[in-house]
Amino acid sequence: MPEQRYSAPSVRQLAAVVERVAPRDPAKWDGREKAPGAAGVLVQVSEQRAKQLWMVVGMFDRAVRREEMPRRAVRDVGQLFTPPALRAFWRLAAGGELRHWEKDVGKPLPVPSQRTVRDCLKILAALAAPGRRVRLPRVEESEPKPTVDPGQLTAVYRELVALAGDGPLERDGAGMRAQERARLLAMVSVVLDTGARVGELERLNVDDLSPDLEVVRVVRRPQRAGKGYEEVAFRLGVSLGTVSKVMAGQDERASFQLAEEIRREVAAVQGAGPRVERYVLSHGSRVALKRWLHVRDGLVTPLEGGKSALWVTVFASKAGPPGIRIRAQGLGQSYGRGVHALNFLMAGQPGWEPLPVRMEQLRRAVEAEPLEDEAAGPTAQE
Structure with a gap:
């Protein structure tokens, strides 16, 4: 992953935190620190999650340049996770205003992408503002498509x-x-x-x-019920989408070993076979x-x-x-x-x-x- 320079002190501080759990240098990957997961469980983030965390860092970098963000959010990483800053960030992110490619700016994020950003915000908040109670944005559930008559x-x-x-x-x-x-x-x-x-x-x-x-x-x-999917994702260092797809039998990219591990963890968390x-x-x-x-x-x-x-x-x-x-x-x-x-x-x-x-x-x-x-x-x- 190429080196990135950030202009705002708060974003540079955030990048330094992410560097510890998802280093850009492949030579440092095996020695990366663990990140706080669900219920305080420490886990190592996956490569996919690492890319997502750096993506959100880039979104913060673009967000602090906007007038919608509180000025204090430019100076200190903890200010990025205050209610006013998170509300402004989420409005910009969900509206597609923080996309990387200029040609895509303004295209609202689909619901699965919003969930990914929210999951990353939870990890980043635990790393950059430990001990602070952070209110994360809500992601609306997609409306089920009409059924057959x-x-x-x-x-x-x-x-x-x-x-x-x-x-x-x-x-x-x-x-x-x-x-x-x-x-x-x-x-x-x-x-x-x-x-x-x-x-x-x-x-x-x-x-x-x-x-x-x-x-x-x-x-x-068991399907859908909160149901431990997020906790399992943190425990295993995979995305929430991967856990959901494996449990629905829809993810062919997951290895057989990973899929079985996810099913075992979900069954253990849910306490029901x-x-x-x-x-x-x-x-x-x-x-x-x-x-x-x-x-x-x-x-x-x-x-x-x-x-x-x-x-x-x-x-x-x-x-x-x-x-x-x-x-x-x-x-x-x-x-x-x-x-x-x-x-x-x-x-x-x-x-x-x-x-x-x-x-x-x-x-x-x-x-x-x-x-x-x-x-x-x-x-x-x-």
């Missing part, structure tokens, strides 16, 4: 049945393989019967299905799953690694050969492609409203009730 769910299923047939699906050069359509139908059928999240779908194994395909077992994990629920599968879902299992068996036969996974890849990709477990991101993309094709084919049909291409919006339209006997799981399928 429940009245359309039957139509969704009916049309996906047609899509999953053996005949070709192609229009104006756009096509979808029969194997992928079979997986899509089975996957969406399970969502309609269970309301499973994409991360929960990813973790499904064949032995989560009863031998007669009448019941499916879904492992639910996964919850197993069982759902009755509809007749149509049983038909769709039987068709998909036949396709799947032909894909995983030569592979040991994919034999347990219910959802596997149907063609070679950068992730590997056909027949390996498909990750949450791949499941979401497959659903998006299928719905895009469905919307294209159904365009202009009476009463048809284009479906959203995100599976989450379909899932939130489902009101599925698990069986009361949640403790018992289906017998492993031979």
